[in-house]
Amino acid sequence: MDNNQLTPALEDYLEAIFQISKMHKVARSMEIADMMKVKRSSVTIALRSLAEKGLINYQVRSFVTLTDEGMKIARCVNKRHNVLHDLFTKVLGLPQTTASAAACNMEHGMTSEVCRKMTALLSVLKKDTSSAHKLISDIEASAQKINCQNTCGFSNDTDTFGSDDTEVLTLNELQSGESGQIVKIIGVSSLKLRLQEMGFIRGQKVLVVKAAPLDDPIEVEIRSSHVSLRRGEAGMVLVKKL
Structure with a gap:
């Protein structure tokens, strides 16, 4: 699936599941709600949508895991966030909280080409x-x-x-x-x-x-x-x- 077909909100859910899974191998609805600061009912609706798109493995009252396609998209979103955050903090000198909020807002419209060029810029600056x-x-x-x-x-x-x-x-x-x-x-x-x-x-x-x-x-x-x-x-x- 092309992640351009996903809404920013659904990308955020994939990213949250990805981050939680790195710590606990699986994610739970309550953990997702806590991380995203949303109601459990909102999480349920989003998880059903992601499951229908084949991006997560999900059943009510069970663990949530990413499918191979879901993992691919989640890693991409997370990478874009980290690149933007590093650019904002290490190059533009923005505070951590400001950088995180800006990265969350901008990561969804960021193309692979933009991400690649920003990654290259950070790499060059790190060396020089x-x-x-x-x-x-x-x-x-x-x-x-x-x-x-x-x-x-x-x-x-x-x-x-x-x-x-x-x-x-x-x-x-x-x-x-x-x-x-x-x-x-x-x-x-x-x-x-x-x-x-x-x-x-x-x-x-x-x-x-x-x-x-x-x-x-x-x-x-x-x-x-x-x-x-x-x-x-x-x-x-x-x-x-x-």
């Missing part, structure tokens, strides 16, 4: 970490300059910090003697933690003491302390110029 860090930094810096309220007249983003007209730069872009206020730290968790431990937190003022040319470290003053940062690290710090 220096390029990945630069890309992440450039994306975040550009995103901070975009105000959805002004461009499309609508925004459901509750985080208004950085939404005014002040230009957001990376710490790399400040010259010697210039200062900025930290807007955000981006990049991998280990780097974020290291920078935060040195005092690089949102709202903190930072002064560039010495910006050496090319790839040499830059020296900054933060909380009355002088700190040397590699260019790659400084590129992860987004600031508003003061």
